[in-house]
Amino acid sequence: xxxxxxxxxxxxxxxxxxxxxxxxxxxxxxxxxxxxxxxxxxxxxxxxxxxxxxxxxxxxxxxxxxxxxxxxxxxxxxxxxxxxxxxxxxxxxxxxxxxxxxxxxxxxxxxxxxxxxxxxxxxxxxxxxxxxxx
Numbered sequence: 858x859x860x861x862x863x864x865x866x867x868x869x870x871x872x873x874x875x876x877x878x879x880x881x882x883x884x885x886x887x888x889x890x891x892x893x894x895x896x897x898x899x900x901x902x903x904x905x906x907x908x909x910x911x912x913x914x915x916x917x918x919x920x921x922x923x924x925x926x927x928x929x930x931x932x933x934x935x936x937x938x939x940x941x942x943x944x945x946x947x948x949x950x951x952x953x954x955x956x957x958x959x960x961x962x963x964x965x966x967x968x969x970x971x972x973x974x975x976x977x978x979x980x981x982x983x984x985x986x987x988x989x990x991x
Contacts, residue, residue, distance in 0.1 A: 862906045870899045897939065908968060922962045929957045929966065933991055936971045946983040949974065953991055 877892040914920040930953045937949045959966070977987045 862910070863903070866899060866903050866906065870896065870903075873899060894942070897942065904968065907964075911965075922965065924960060924962055926958055926960045927963050929959045930955060930991060932963060932967055933970055933989060936967060936974060937989060940971065940974055940978065944978045947978055947981065947985050947987055949978075949987045949989065951989040951991075957991055 873892055873896050877889065877896065880888045880892060911920055930951075933951055933953070937951050941949055974987065974989060981987065
């Protein structure tokens with residue numbers, strides 16, 4: 858089932874990347890922006906599919922974790938930068954300059970951080986200031 862879900866997404870991502878490269882040679886800024894957004898949405902869909910597959914693996918006892926040390930502050934900032942594009946009516950702030958080293962599965966924690974901030978966006982009104990702290 859994994860292959861059947863991932864194959865069309867992989868093809869779509871490849872087409873978007875080829876169109877982006879072609880549009881980059883022109884001066885159509887709208888198309889470049891639209892393709893960049895399409896690429897981000899494909900990444901989200903890929904993450905969702907991986908999440909569904911991980912739930913299935915977790916239930917069967919076959920969930921694979923890739924444990925690494927990394928600075929979670931960088932991960933949080935990256936998640937926020939991606940979410941700012943889809944939530945322009947919110948101000949999301951994270952002012953942490955500390956190095957916060959953790960030893961976990963970065964991708965899984967990234968999903969958790971994204972989910973928490975998405976819930977803050979979803980359940981707050983427009984023009985809301987969302988302050989993320991770690």
